[in-house]
Amino acid sequence: MKIGVVNVGSRFSRERGEAIEAWFAANIPDGSIQIVIHPAAYQKHGHFGGDDAARTNAFVEFANDSRLDSVWFARGGYGACRIAEAALPRLTGVARKKHYLGYSDAGSLLALLYKAGFPHVAHGPLASDAVRDDAAAWRALNWLKSGDAASLEPSLLTDPRPAVAFNLTILNELMGTPLEPDLGGHVVMIEEVSEPLYRVDRMLFHLTHQAGMRRCAGIRLGRVSDIVENDPDFGLTPEEIVRYWCQRSGIPYLGVADIGHDSGNKVVPFGRRP
Protein backbone atom coordinates (compact mmCIF):
# COMPACT_ATOMS: atom_id res chain seq x y z
CA MET A 1 0.00 0.00 0.00
CA LYS A 2 1.24 3.45 -0.88
CA ILE A 3 -0.20 6.57 0.71
CA GLY A 4 0.15 10.13 -0.55
CA VAL A 5 0.12 12.95 2.00
CA VAL A 6 -1.06 16.39 0.91
CA ASN A 7 -1.59 19.70 2.66
CA VAL A 8 -4.70 21.62 1.64
CA GLY A 9 -4.84 24.15 4.49
CA SER A 10 -2.50 26.32 6.51
CA ARG A 11 1.27 25.96 6.68
CA PHE A 12 2.81 22.57 7.34
CA SER A 13 6.29 22.38 8.80
CA ARG A 14 9.08 20.24 7.44
CA GLU A 15 9.67 18.96 10.97
CA ARG A 16 6.19 17.46 11.07
CA GLY A 17 6.69 15.95 7.65
CA GLU A 18 9.93 14.37 8.82
CA ALA A 19 8.14 13.04 11.90
CA ILE A 20 5.66 11.25 9.62
CA GLU A 21 8.48 9.72 7.56
CA ALA A 22 10.37 8.72 10.72
CA TRP A 23 7.31 6.95 12.12
CA PHE A 24 6.92 4.85 8.98
CA ALA A 25 10.64 4.04 8.90
CA ALA A 26 10.53 2.91 12.53
CA ASN A 27 7.19 1.11 12.53
CA ILE A 28 6.94 -0.34 9.02
CA PRO A 29 10.59 -1.07 8.18
CA ASP A 30 9.63 -3.67 5.54
CA GLY A 31 8.02 -0.94 3.46
CA SER A 32 4.75 -2.84 3.16
CA ILE A 33 3.04 0.51 3.68
CA GLN A 34 4.83 3.38 2.03
CA ILE A 35 4.28 7.06 2.56
CA VAL A 36 5.08 9.92 0.22
CA ILE A 37 4.59 13.56 1.13
CA HIS A 38 3.89 15.91 -1.76
CA PRO A 39 6.79 18.40 -1.88
CA ALA A 40 4.32 21.28 -2.24
CA ALA A 41 3.09 20.53 1.28
CA TYR A 42 5.87 22.73 2.64
CA GLN A 43 5.14 25.80 0.55
CA LYS A 44 4.27 29.05 2.28
CA HIS A 45 1.84 31.70 1.14
CA GLY A 46 0.79 33.99 3.99
CA HIS A 47 -1.45 31.91 6.24
CA PHE A 48 -1.55 29.04 3.78
CA GLY A 49 0.69 26.11 2.93
CA GLY A 50 1.17 27.43 -0.60
CA ASP A 51 -1.25 29.51 -2.61
CA ASP A 52 -4.61 28.13 -3.68
CA ALA A 53 -3.30 26.96 -7.07
CA ALA A 54 -0.34 25.12 -5.55
CA ARG A 55 -2.50 23.34 -2.95
CA THR A 56 -5.12 22.48 -5.56
CA ASN A 57 -2.51 21.14 -7.99
CA ALA A 58 -0.83 19.00 -5.34
CA PHE A 59 -4.11 17.49 -4.22
CA VAL A 60 -5.28 16.81 -7.78
CA GLU A 61 -1.92 15.31 -8.74
CA PHE A 62 -1.89 12.84 -5.86
CA ALA A 63 -5.60 12.03 -6.17
CA ASN A 64 -5.15 11.18 -9.86
CA ASP A 65 -1.88 9.24 -9.36
CA SER A 66 -2.54 5.56 -10.03
CA ARG A 67 0.56 4.56 -8.03
CA LEU A 68 -1.09 5.77 -4.83
CA ASP A 69 -3.86 3.91 -3.02
CA SER A 70 -4.91 6.66 -0.63
CA VAL A 71 -4.72 10.37 0.01
CA TRP A 72 -4.10 11.31 3.62
CA PHE A 73 -4.45 14.94 4.68
CA ALA A 74 -1.34 16.20 6.47
CA ARG A 75 -2.98 18.48 9.01
CA GLY A 76 -5.92 20.74 9.77
CA GLY A 77 -5.73 24.55 9.78
CA TYR A 78 -7.93 26.74 7.61
CA GLY A 79 -7.72 26.56 3.84
CA ALA A 80 -9.50 23.57 2.23
CA CYS A 81 -12.75 25.39 1.45
CA ARG A 82 -10.86 27.74 -0.88
CA ILE A 83 -9.72 24.95 -3.20
CA ALA A 84 -12.44 22.27 -3.06
CA GLU A 85 -14.59 23.54 -5.93
CA ALA A 86 -11.65 24.06 -8.27
CA ALA A 87 -10.21 20.62 -7.54
CA LEU A 88 -13.32 18.51 -8.09
CA PRO A 89 -13.76 18.77 -11.89
CA ARG A 90 -10.09 17.88 -12.38
CA LEU A 91 -10.36 14.53 -10.57
CA THR A 92 -10.40 11.38 -12.71
CA GLY A 93 -11.75 7.86 -12.28
CA VAL A 94 -8.46 6.97 -10.58
CA ALA A 95 -9.18 9.57 -7.91
CA ARG A 96 -12.66 8.20 -7.40
CA LYS A 97 -11.33 4.78 -6.34
CA LYS A 98 -9.00 6.10 -3.65
CA HIS A 99 -9.46 6.35 0.08
CA TYR A 100 -9.39 9.85 1.60
CA LEU A 101 -8.80 10.38 5.31
CA GLY A 102 -8.61 13.45 7.52
CA TYR A 103 -10.79 15.81 9.51
CA SER A 104 -10.97 19.34 10.94
CA ASP A 105 -10.40 21.83 8.11
CA ALA A 106 -10.03 18.98 5.58
CA GLY A 107 -13.72 18.28 6.20
CA SER A 108 -14.57 20.90 3.56
CA LEU A 109 -12.91 18.74 0.91
CA LEU A 110 -14.26 15.47 2.32
CA ALA A 111 -17.76 16.95 2.12
CA LEU A 112 -17.44 17.79 -1.54
CA LEU A 113 -15.87 14.42 -2.43
CA TYR A 114 -18.71 12.66 -0.66
CA LYS A 115 -21.26 14.86 -2.38
CA ALA A 116 -19.65 13.92 -5.70
CA GLY A 117 -20.16 10.23 -4.93
CA PHE A 118 -16.63 9.23 -3.97
CA PRO A 119 -17.17 5.98 -2.05
CA HIS A 120 -14.16 5.94 0.31
CA VAL A 121 -14.13 9.20 2.23
CA ALA A 122 -13.65 9.23 6.00
CA HIS A 123 -13.33 11.57 8.98
CA GLY A 124 -10.42 10.35 11.06
CA PRO A 125 -6.83 10.98 12.18
CA LEU A 126 -4.66 13.37 10.16
CA ALA A 127 -1.21 12.18 9.15
CA SER A 128 0.73 14.61 11.28
CA ASP A 129 -1.32 14.00 14.40
CA ALA A 130 -1.63 10.25 13.96
CA VAL A 131 2.10 9.60 14.17
CA ARG A 132 2.23 11.22 17.60
CA ASP A 133 0.31 8.20 18.91
CA ASP A 134 0.86 4.64 17.67
CA ALA A 135 -2.75 3.60 18.27
CA ALA A 136 -4.06 6.55 16.24
CA ALA A 137 -1.62 5.82 13.41
CA TRP A 138 -2.59 2.14 13.22
CA ARG A 139 -6.28 3.01 13.46
CA ALA A 140 -5.89 5.24 10.42
CA LEU A 141 -3.71 2.79 8.47
CA ASN A 142 -5.94 -0.19 9.19
CA TRP A 143 -8.93 1.70 7.88
CA LEU A 144 -7.04 2.82 4.77
CA LYS A 145 -5.80 -0.74 4.19
CA SER A 146 -8.89 -2.82 4.83
CA GLY A 147 -11.66 -0.70 6.31
CA ASP A 148 -10.93 -2.48 9.61
CA ALA A 149 -14.05 -2.39 11.81
CA ALA A 150 -11.87 -1.90 14.90
CA SER A 151 -10.96 1.55 13.60
CA LEU A 152 -14.56 2.72 13.38
CA GLU A 153 -16.54 4.96 15.68
CA PRO A 154 -18.38 2.35 17.76
CA SER A 155 -21.98 3.39 17.03
CA LEU A 156 -21.36 2.55 13.37
CA LEU A 157 -21.13 -1.14 14.29
CA THR A 158 -24.75 -1.23 15.44
CA ASP A 159 -26.46 1.67 13.65
CA PRO A 160 -26.88 0.83 9.95
CA ARG A 161 -27.79 4.35 8.89
CA PRO A 162 -25.34 6.32 6.73
CA ALA A 163 -23.13 8.69 8.68
CA VAL A 164 -20.88 11.69 8.31
CA ALA A 165 -18.64 13.46 10.81
CA PHE A 166 -17.36 17.01 10.90
CA ASN A 167 -15.79 19.62 13.03
CA LEU A 168 -18.76 21.79 14.05
CA THR A 169 -17.25 25.01 12.73
CA ILE A 170 -16.43 23.44 9.38
CA LEU A 171 -19.89 21.90 8.94
CA ASN A 172 -21.49 25.16 10.02
CA GLU A 173 -19.57 27.11 7.39
CA LEU A 174 -20.19 24.72 4.50
CA MET A 175 -23.98 24.57 4.88
CA GLY A 176 -25.70 26.33 2.01
CA THR A 177 -22.54 26.29 -0.10
CA PRO A 178 -21.71 24.01 -3.06
CA LEU A 179 -19.74 21.86 -0.59
CA GLU A 180 -22.84 20.78 1.36
CA PRO A 181 -23.60 17.09 0.82
CA ASP A 182 -27.08 15.59 1.07
CA LEU A 183 -27.42 14.82 4.78
CA GLY A 184 -30.88 13.31 4.40
CA GLY A 185 -31.19 10.24 6.64
CA HIS A 186 -27.62 10.57 7.87
CA VAL A 187 -26.33 10.42 11.41
CA VAL A 188 -24.32 13.64 11.69
CA MET A 189 -21.47 13.51 14.19
CA ILE A 190 -19.85 16.75 15.29
CA GLU A 191 -16.85 17.64 17.41
CA GLU A 192 -15.24 20.93 18.35
CA VAL A 193 -12.04 22.37 19.77
CA SER A 194 -10.86 25.71 21.15
CA GLU A 195 -14.15 27.60 21.09
CA PRO A 196 -16.04 29.33 23.89
CA LEU A 197 -19.45 27.80 24.55
CA TYR A 198 -21.38 30.88 23.47
CA ARG A 199 -19.98 30.29 19.99
CA VAL A 200 -20.86 26.61 20.11
CA ASP A 201 -24.40 27.66 21.00
CA ARG A 202 -24.51 30.21 18.17
CA MET A 203 -23.21 27.69 15.64
CA LEU A 204 -25.87 25.19 16.71
CA PHE A 205 -28.55 27.86 16.28
CA HIS A 206 -27.37 28.26 12.70
CA LEU A 207 -26.72 24.61 11.96
CA THR A 208 -29.97 23.20 13.32
CA HIS A 209 -31.97 25.77 11.36
CA GLN A 210 -30.51 24.78 8.00
CA ALA A 211 -32.89 22.97 5.66
CA GLY A 212 -30.23 20.35 4.90
CA MET A 213 -29.75 19.53 8.56
CA ARG A 214 -33.48 19.23 9.19
CA ARG A 215 -33.46 16.16 6.95
CA CYS A 216 -30.70 14.32 8.85
CA ALA A 217 -31.41 11.28 11.04
CA GLY A 218 -29.95 12.95 14.11
CA ILE A 219 -26.87 14.41 15.73
CA ARG A 220 -24.20 12.63 17.75
CA LEU A 221 -21.86 14.78 19.80
CA GLY A 222 -18.16 14.02 19.86
CA ARG A 223 -15.74 15.64 22.24
CA VAL A 224 -15.68 19.41 22.71
CA SER A 225 -12.17 20.02 23.96
CA ASP A 226 -9.92 22.91 25.04
CA ILE A 227 -13.02 25.02 25.58
CA VAL A 228 -12.13 28.72 25.68
CA GLU A 229 -13.30 30.11 29.01
CA ASN A 230 -16.65 31.86 28.96
CA ASP A 231 -16.81 34.68 31.51
CA PRO A 232 -19.20 34.23 33.25
CA ASP A 233 -19.67 30.47 33.01
CA PHE A 234 -21.98 29.78 30.07
CA GLY A 235 -24.40 27.81 32.22
CA LEU A 236 -24.90 24.83 29.91
CA THR A 237 -22.56 21.95 29.04
CA PRO A 238 -21.84 21.18 25.37
CA GLU A 239 -24.24 18.23 25.54
CA GLU A 240 -26.97 20.41 27.08
CA ILE A 241 -26.46 22.93 24.28
CA VAL A 242 -26.82 20.26 21.60
CA ARG A 243 -29.85 18.74 23.33
CA TYR A 244 -31.48 22.20 23.50
CA TRP A 245 -31.08 22.96 19.80
CA CYS A 246 -32.03 19.41 18.80
CA GLN A 247 -35.21 19.65 20.82
CA ARG A 248 -36.01 23.08 19.44
CA SER A 249 -35.40 22.05 15.83
CA GLY A 250 -36.91 18.57 16.00
CA ILE A 251 -33.60 16.93 15.05
CA PRO A 252 -33.12 13.77 17.15
CA TYR A 253 -30.22 13.82 19.58
CA LEU A 254 -28.62 10.39 19.36
CA GLY A 255 -25.98 10.53 22.12
CA VAL A 256 -22.23 10.80 22.11
CA ALA A 257 -19.70 9.93 19.41
CA ASP A 258 -16.14 8.76 19.95
CA ILE A 259 -14.55 11.47 17.82
CA GLY A 260 -12.66 14.64 18.69
CA HIS A 261 -9.54 16.74 18.23
CA ASP A 262 -7.42 14.15 20.04
CA SER A 263 -5.57 10.87 19.57
CA GLY A 264 -8.72 8.89 20.43
CA ASN A 265 -10.47 10.18 17.31
CA LYS A 266 -12.17 7.16 15.69
CA VAL A 267 -12.80 6.75 11.96
CA VAL A 268 -16.19 7.66 10.46
CA PRO A 269 -16.50 6.58 6.82
CA PHE A 270 -19.04 8.79 5.04
CA GLY A 271 -22.23 7.19 3.81
CA ARG A 272 -23.39 3.60 4.04
CA ARG A 273 -21.00 0.90 5.22
CA PRO A 274 -20.51 -2.10 2.90
Place this chain on the structure above:
Amino acid sequence: MKIGVVNVGSRFSRERGEAIEAWFAANIPDGSIQIVIHPAAYQKHGHFGGDDAARTNAFVEFANDSRLDSVWFARGGYGACRIAEAALPRLTGVARKKHYLGYSDAGSLLALLYKAGFPHVAHGPLASDAVRDDAAAWRALNWLKSGDAASLEPSLLTDPRPAVAFNLTILNELMGTPLEPDLGGHVVMIEEVSEPLYRVDRMLFHLTHQAGMRRCAGIRLGRVSDIVENDPDFGLTPEEIVRYWCQRSGIPYLGVADIGHDSGNKVVPFGRRP
Protein backbone atom coordinates in the same frame (compact mmCIF):
# COMPACT_ATOMS: atom_id res chain seq x y z
CA MET B 1 -39.61 61.38 23.27
CA LYS B 2 -39.32 58.40 25.54
CA ILE B 3 -36.89 55.58 24.86
CA GLY B 4 -36.98 52.12 26.37
CA VAL B 5 -33.70 50.26 26.81
CA VAL B 6 -33.71 46.46 26.81
CA ASN B 7 -31.04 43.80 27.01
CA VAL B 8 -31.53 40.78 24.74
CA GLY B 9 -28.06 39.25 24.96
CA SER B 10 -25.38 38.58 27.53
CA ARG B 11 -25.18 40.12 30.99
CA PHE B 12 -25.54 43.86 31.39
CA SER B 13 -24.06 45.54 34.45
CA ARG B 14 -25.93 47.96 36.67
CA GLU B 15 -22.93 50.31 36.41
CA ARG B 16 -23.43 50.59 32.65
CA GLY B 17 -27.15 51.16 33.16
CA GLU B 18 -26.40 53.95 35.62
CA ALA B 19 -23.95 55.45 33.14
CA ILE B 20 -26.76 55.67 30.58
CA GLU B 21 -29.08 57.35 33.09
CA ALA B 22 -26.32 59.73 34.17
CA TRP B 23 -25.64 60.80 30.58
CA PHE B 24 -29.28 61.68 30.03
CA ALA B 25 -29.48 63.55 33.35
CA ALA B 26 -26.39 65.56 32.46
CA ASN B 27 -27.06 66.18 28.77
CA ILE B 28 -30.84 66.43 28.58
CA PRO B 29 -31.74 67.96 31.95
CA ASP B 30 -35.08 69.28 30.64
CA GLY B 31 -36.28 65.71 30.18
CA SER B 32 -37.28 66.34 26.55
CA ILE B 33 -35.81 62.92 25.81
CA GLN B 34 -36.43 60.40 28.54
CA ILE B 35 -34.80 57.04 29.00
CA VAL B 36 -36.11 54.04 30.89
CA ILE B 37 -34.15 50.84 31.35
CA HIS B 38 -36.19 47.69 31.71
CA PRO B 39 -35.45 46.29 35.20
CA ALA B 40 -35.00 42.81 33.73
CA ALA B 41 -31.92 44.08 31.87
CA TYR B 42 -29.84 43.36 34.96
CA GLN B 43 -30.90 39.76 35.42
CA LYS B 44 -28.29 37.02 35.27
CA HIS B 45 -28.65 33.52 33.88
CA GLY B 46 -25.28 31.92 33.15
CA HIS B 47 -23.87 33.75 30.15
CA PHE B 48 -27.09 35.64 29.57
CA GLY B 49 -28.73 38.76 30.98
CA GLY B 50 -31.64 36.70 32.28
CA ASP B 51 -33.01 33.50 30.83
CA ASP B 52 -34.58 33.41 27.38
CA ALA B 53 -38.10 33.91 28.74
CA ALA B 54 -37.12 36.94 30.82
CA ARG B 55 -35.30 38.61 27.92
CA THR B 56 -38.15 37.84 25.54
CA ASN B 57 -40.75 39.19 27.96
CA ALA B 58 -38.83 42.40 28.59
CA PHE B 59 -38.36 43.07 24.89
CA VAL B 60 -42.00 42.32 24.06
CA GLU B 61 -43.25 44.45 26.96
CA PHE B 62 -41.27 47.52 25.90
CA ALA B 63 -41.96 47.00 22.19
CA ASN B 64 -45.71 46.88 22.87
CA ASP B 65 -45.70 49.79 25.35
CA SER B 66 -47.51 52.75 23.78
CA ARG B 67 -45.79 55.18 26.17
CA LEU B 68 -42.44 54.47 24.52
CA ASP B 69 -41.39 55.82 21.12
CA SER B 70 -38.33 53.67 20.59
CA VAL B 71 -36.57 50.53 21.74
CA TRP B 72 -32.82 50.87 22.13
CA PHE B 73 -30.70 47.78 22.67
CA ALA B 74 -28.49 48.11 25.74
CA ARG B 75 -25.44 46.27 24.51
CA GLY B 76 -24.12 43.49 22.28
CA GLY B 77 -22.95 40.11 23.53
CA TYR B 78 -24.41 36.82 22.35
CA GLY B 79 -28.05 35.99 22.99
CA ALA B 80 -30.58 37.68 20.67
CA CYS B 81 -30.86 34.80 18.18
CA ARG B 82 -32.28 32.62 20.96
CA ILE B 83 -35.31 34.84 21.55
CA ALA B 84 -36.10 36.46 18.20
CA GLU B 85 -38.53 33.83 16.89
CA ALA B 86 -40.48 33.62 20.15
CA ALA B 87 -40.78 37.40 20.44
CA LEU B 88 -42.09 38.18 16.96
CA PRO B 89 -45.64 36.74 17.13
CA ARG B 90 -46.25 38.56 20.42
CA LEU B 91 -45.56 42.01 18.97
CA THR B 92 -48.56 44.26 18.31
CA GLY B 93 -49.31 47.15 15.99
CA VAL B 94 -47.85 49.46 18.63
CA ALA B 95 -44.52 47.63 18.33
CA ARG B 96 -44.59 47.94 14.57
CA LYS B 97 -44.60 51.76 14.73
CA LYS B 98 -41.54 52.05 16.95
CA HIS B 99 -37.93 52.73 16.10
CA TYR B 100 -35.39 50.00 16.95
CA LEU B 101 -31.70 50.76 17.18
CA GLY B 102 -28.63 48.66 17.93
CA TYR B 103 -26.10 46.39 16.28
CA SER B 104 -23.66 43.54 16.91
CA ASP B 105 -25.55 40.67 18.54
CA ALA B 106 -28.82 42.65 18.41
CA GLY B 107 -28.60 42.31 14.64
CA SER B 108 -30.33 38.93 14.91
CA LEU B 109 -33.44 40.65 16.23
CA LEU B 110 -33.17 43.59 13.83
CA ALA B 111 -33.04 41.11 10.95
CA LEU B 112 -36.25 39.41 11.98
CA LEU B 113 -38.08 42.70 12.63
CA TYR B 114 -37.04 43.91 9.19
CA LYS B 115 -38.10 40.64 7.62
CA ALA B 116 -41.48 41.06 9.32
CA GLY B 117 -41.90 44.46 7.70
CA PHE B 118 -41.17 46.75 10.63
CA PRO B 119 -40.37 50.07 8.95
CA HIS B 120 -38.02 51.71 11.48
CA VAL B 121 -35.18 49.29 12.18
CA ALA B 122 -31.58 50.48 12.14
CA HIS B 123 -28.02 49.31 12.71
CA GLY B 124 -26.31 51.90 14.88
CA PRO B 125 -24.89 52.74 18.30
CA LEU B 126 -25.97 50.68 21.31
CA ALA B 127 -27.18 52.55 24.37
CA SER B 128 -24.33 51.55 26.62
CA ASP B 129 -21.62 52.34 24.10
CA ALA B 130 -23.22 55.53 22.80
CA VAL B 131 -23.08 57.35 26.12
CA ARG B 132 -19.30 56.88 26.25
CA ASP B 133 -19.07 59.40 23.41
CA ASP B 134 -21.34 62.44 23.07
CA ALA B 135 -21.24 62.45 19.27
CA ALA B 136 -22.30 58.78 19.14
CA ALA B 137 -25.12 59.40 21.62
CA TRP B 138 -26.47 62.38 19.67
CA ARG B 139 -26.10 60.51 16.39
CA ALA B 140 -28.29 57.76 17.81
CA LEU B 141 -30.82 60.11 19.42
CA ASN B 142 -31.15 62.32 16.37
CA TRP B 143 -31.94 59.31 14.24
CA LEU B 144 -34.46 58.00 16.77
CA LYS B 145 -36.07 61.45 17.01
CA SER B 146 -36.22 62.57 13.40
CA GLY B 147 -34.27 60.19 11.17
CA ASP B 148 -31.65 62.97 10.92
CA ALA B 149 -29.66 62.55 7.71
CA ALA B 150 -26.49 63.65 9.51
CA SER B 151 -26.63 60.43 11.51
CA LEU B 152 -26.60 58.21 8.46
CA GLU B 153 -23.81 56.19 6.92
CA PRO B 154 -22.70 58.57 4.15
CA SER B 155 -23.23 56.31 1.12
CA LEU B 156 -26.94 56.23 1.96
CA LEU B 157 -27.18 59.90 1.00
CA THR B 158 -26.29 59.19 -2.60
CA ASP B 159 -27.15 55.52 -3.16
CA PRO B 160 -30.94 55.11 -3.32
CA ARG B 161 -30.89 51.33 -3.05
CA PRO B 162 -32.25 49.70 0.12
CA ALA B 163 -29.56 48.79 2.64
CA VAL B 164 -28.90 46.66 5.68
CA ALA B 165 -25.90 46.45 7.98
CA PHE B 166 -24.67 43.67 10.19
CA ASN B 167 -21.77 42.38 12.14
CA LEU B 168 -20.25 39.78 9.80
CA THR B 169 -20.44 36.94 12.32
CA ILE B 170 -24.08 37.69 13.09
CA LEU B 171 -25.11 37.88 9.44
CA ASN B 172 -23.14 34.73 8.69
CA GLU B 173 -24.96 32.81 11.42
CA LEU B 174 -28.47 33.98 10.53
CA MET B 175 -28.30 33.03 6.85
CA GLY B 176 -30.56 30.09 6.09
CA THR B 177 -32.45 30.51 9.36
CA PRO B 178 -35.92 32.01 9.89
CA LEU B 179 -34.17 35.27 10.82
CA GLU B 180 -32.78 35.83 7.31
CA PRO B 181 -34.46 38.79 5.61
CA ASP B 182 -34.82 39.14 1.86
CA LEU B 183 -31.56 40.80 0.82
CA GLY B 184 -32.52 40.98 -2.85
CA GLY B 185 -31.35 44.29 -4.31
CA HIS B 186 -29.93 45.45 -0.97
CA VAL B 187 -26.58 46.99 -0.27
CA VAL B 188 -25.23 44.77 2.52
CA MET B 189 -22.79 46.49 4.87
CA ILE B 190 -20.67 44.35 7.17
CA GLU B 191 -18.26 45.07 10.00
CA GLU B 192 -16.30 42.86 12.34
CA VAL B 193 -14.38 42.95 15.60
CA SER B 194 -11.98 40.68 17.48
CA GLU B 195 -11.58 37.92 14.91
CA PRO B 196 -8.45 36.56 13.24
CA LEU B 197 -8.43 37.09 9.48
CA TYR B 198 -8.59 33.39 8.65
CA ARG B 199 -12.02 33.37 10.29
CA VAL B 200 -13.07 36.48 8.38
CA ASP B 201 -12.05 34.68 5.19
CA ARG B 202 -13.95 31.53 6.19
CA MET B 203 -17.08 33.51 7.03
CA LEU B 204 -16.95 35.23 3.67
CA PHE B 205 -16.62 31.86 1.93
CA HIS B 206 -19.86 30.86 3.64
CA LEU B 207 -21.66 34.17 3.32
CA THR B 208 -20.94 34.82 -0.34
CA HIS B 209 -22.08 31.30 -1.25
CA GLN B 210 -25.53 31.71 0.30
CA ALA B 211 -28.40 31.94 -2.16
CA GLY B 212 -29.84 34.92 -0.29
CA MET B 213 -26.60 36.87 -0.56
CA ARG B 214 -26.23 36.15 -4.26
CA ARG B 215 -29.33 38.31 -4.80
CA CYS B 216 -27.97 41.37 -2.98
CA ALA B 217 -26.86 44.52 -4.79
CA GLY B 218 -23.37 44.35 -3.34
CA ILE B 219 -21.24 44.43 -0.21
CA ARG B 220 -19.78 47.44 1.55
CA LEU B 221 -17.08 46.80 4.11
CA GLY B 222 -17.10 48.65 7.41
CA ARG B 223 -14.25 48.60 9.87
CA VAL B 224 -12.63 45.33 10.92
CA SER B 225 -11.12 46.22 14.26
CA ASP B 226 -9.13 44.61 17.08
CA ILE B 227 -8.07 41.88 14.67
CA VAL B 228 -6.80 38.83 16.55
CA GLU B 229 -3.26 38.15 15.40
CA ASN B 230 -2.88 35.52 12.71
CA ASP B 231 0.39 33.60 13.02
CA PRO B 232 1.82 33.78 10.39
CA ASP B 233 0.41 36.98 8.94
CA PHE B 234 -2.69 36.07 6.93
CA GLY B 235 -1.36 37.73 3.79
CA LEU B 236 -4.49 39.61 2.76
CA THR B 237 -6.11 42.71 4.26
CA PRO B 238 -9.80 42.58 5.22
CA GLU B 239 -10.65 44.56 2.08
CA GLU B 240 -8.61 42.18 -0.10
CA ILE B 241 -10.47 39.26 1.47
CA VAL B 242 -13.86 40.82 0.72
CA ARG B 243 -12.80 41.73 -2.82
CA TYR B 244 -11.64 38.15 -3.40
CA TRP B 245 -14.90 36.54 -2.32
CA CYS B 246 -16.99 39.17 -4.10
CA GLN B 247 -15.13 38.52 -7.32
CA ARG B 248 -15.39 34.78 -6.92
CA SER B 249 -19.13 34.89 -6.16
CA GLY B 250 -20.10 37.62 -8.58
CA ILE B 251 -21.38 39.86 -5.80
CA PRO B 252 -20.35 43.48 -6.52
CA TYR B 253 -17.91 45.03 -4.06
CA LEU B 254 -19.11 48.57 -3.49
CA GLY B 255 -16.35 50.03 -1.31
CA VAL B 256 -16.12 50.95 2.34
CA ALA B 257 -18.86 51.74 4.85
CA ASP B 258 -18.56 54.08 7.82
CA ILE B 259 -19.68 51.50 10.38
CA GLY B 260 -17.81 49.47 12.97
CA HIS B 261 -17.47 48.41 16.57
CA ASP B 262 -16.47 51.92 17.62
CA SER B 263 -17.85 55.32 18.50
CA GLY B 264 -17.77 56.40 14.85
CA ASN B 265 -20.40 53.80 13.95
CA LYS B 266 -22.96 55.55 11.69
CA VAL B 267 -26.64 54.69 11.47
CA VAL B 268 -27.91 52.38 8.70
CA PRO B 269 -31.73 52.23 8.57
CA PHE B 270 -32.84 48.94 7.03
CA GLY B 271 -34.62 49.05 3.71
CA ARG B 272 -35.56 52.02 1.58
CA ARG B 273 -35.17 55.55 2.92
CA PRO B 274 -38.27 57.77 2.85
